Amino acid sequence: xTLPDCDFVAVAQARFDALANYQVTLRSTSAGxxxxxxxxFYGYRKPGFVRxxxxxxxxxxxxxxxxxxxxxxxxxxxxxxFPRLTLSPDNPMIQSPQGHRVDESDIGALLAKVxxxxxxxxxxxxxxxxxxxxxxxxxxxxxxxxxxxxxVSRYELWFDSSHGLPVKVVSEGESRExxxxxxxxxxxxDVPESQLRPFG
Numbered sequence: 001x002t003l004p005d006c007d008f009v010a011v012a013q014a015r016f017d018a019l020a021n022y023q024v025t026l027r028s029t030s031a032g033x034x035x036x037x038x039x040x041f042y043g044y045r046k047p048g049f050v051r052x053x054x055x056x057x058x059x060x061x062x063x064x065x066x067x068x069x070x071x072x073x074x075x076x077x078x079x080x081x082f083p084r085l086t087l088s089p090d091n092p093m094i095q096s097p098q099g100h101r102v103d104e105s106d107i108g109a110l111l112a113k114v115x116x117x118x119x120x121x122x123x124x125x126x127x128x129x130x131x132x133x134x135x136x137x138x139x140x141x142x143x144x145x146x147x148x149x150x151x152v153s154r155y156e157l158w159f160d161s162s163h164g165l166p167v168k169v170v171s172e173g174e175s176r177e178x179x180x181x182x183x184x185x186x187x188x189x190d191v192p193e194s195q196l197r198p199f200g
Contacts, residue, residue, distance in 0.1 A: 006125065006137070008125065008137050008139050008157075008159045008164070009111065009114055009115060009118065009123070009139065009141070009157075011159070011164045012107075012111055012159055012164050012165050012166060013108075013111050013115070014164075015163060015164040015165055015189075016107050016108050016111060016165065017108075019046075019189050019190055020045065020046055020190050021043070021044060021045040021046065021189075021190060021191055021196060022043075022044050022107070022187060022188060022189045022190070022191065023041070023042065023043045023044075023186075023187075023188045023191050023196070023197070024042050024184045024185065024186060024187040024188070025039065025040070025041055025042070025184070025185040025186050026038070026039070026040045026041075026042045026182060026183070026184060026185075027039050027182070027183040027185065028040075028096075028180060028181070028182045028183075029180065029181045029182075030096075030097055030098065030179070030180045031177065031178040031179055031180065032097075035097065036056070036057050037056065038054075038056065038057065038096075039054075039055040039056045040052045040053065040054055040055065041053040041055065041197075042105075043196060043197050043199070044106045044107070045196065045199060047067055048065070048067035048103065048106070049064070049065065049066060049067060049199040050063070050064065050065040050102050050103065050105060050106060050199075051063070051064045051065075051197055051198075051199050052064075052102060052105075053079075053197070058076070060076075060077055060078045061074070061075065061076050061077070061078070062074070062075045062078060062079040063094060063102050064079070064199050064200050065089060065102045065103050066199070066200060067103070070088075070089070070103075071086050071087065071088065071089075072086070072087045072088070072089050072091070072094060072102055072103075073085070073086055073087075073200060074086075074087055074094060079198075089101045089102055089103040089104075098151070098179060098180055099150075099151075107165060107166065110166065110169065111166075113149040113150055113152065113155075114141055114149070114155050114157065116149040117141050117142075117143045117147065117148070117149040117152065117153070117154075117155065118141045118143075120143050120144050120147035121141060121142050121143035121144050121147060122141070122142050122144075123139065123140070123141050124139065124140045124141075124142070125137065125138075125139055126138040126139065126140060128161065131158050131160075131167060131168055132167075132185070134160045134161070134162065134167060135160075135161045135162075136158035136159055136160050136161060136167055136168070137158065137159045137161060138156070138157075138158050139156075139157045139158075139159065140154065140155070140156050140157075141154070141155045141157070142154045145174070148173075148174060151173065151179070152171040152172065152173070152179060153172060153173055153174040154171070154172040154173075154176065155169060155170070155171055155172075156168075156169070156170040156172075157169050157170075160187070163187070163189060165184075165187065165189070166184065167183070167184045167185075167187065168181070168182070168183050168184065169181070169182045169184075170182075
């Protein structure tokens with residue numbers, strides 16, 4: 001199989017469908033004046049549990065989403081400390097400046113948006129290269145004019161050749177204006193239960 005023939009998005013989707021959990025360090029940089037870099041230690045466990053431990057900003061804060069209750073627990077000063085707030089995932093207080101919700105923050109939700117965009121656009125395999133310590137395939141998904149997925153008209157993605165999941169994502173708007181760059185570092189898949197941070 002030649003590189004352009006490989007459907008890296010489908011491979012990533014199959015890999016995500018097969019995993020039970022993952023942990024990763026997310027580093028996000030948003031466009032716009034005054035936007036603060038975000039660094040989060042992120043944990044995910046099916047069927048949709050999410051834990052986000054913030055390094056910056058809001059150092060020490062922890063968010064946990066429970067798909068069974070549909071609620072987010074927020075500990076502003078660290079899990080297990082006072083106060084503990086219970087919030088809806090659509091509460092603006094816990095959404096990113098781009099409107100990202102904790103219950104729609106996992107790799108599966110990203111891939112769903114990428115798939116939605118490419119149904120109304122084009123997919124280009126640029127090639128492979130080195131990204132940090134890994135070899136990654138660079139893929140660009142561009143929606144046709146007037147088509148966007150959650151405000152994104154173009155995704156640039158880098159898929160790690162060892163596990164097939166994205167390790168870098170750049171999103172752009174319809175005029176190619178940058179929206180956000182996300183790096184996924186130290187991604188661990190199917191972490192033993194004893195090594196997973198608890199989800200509540």
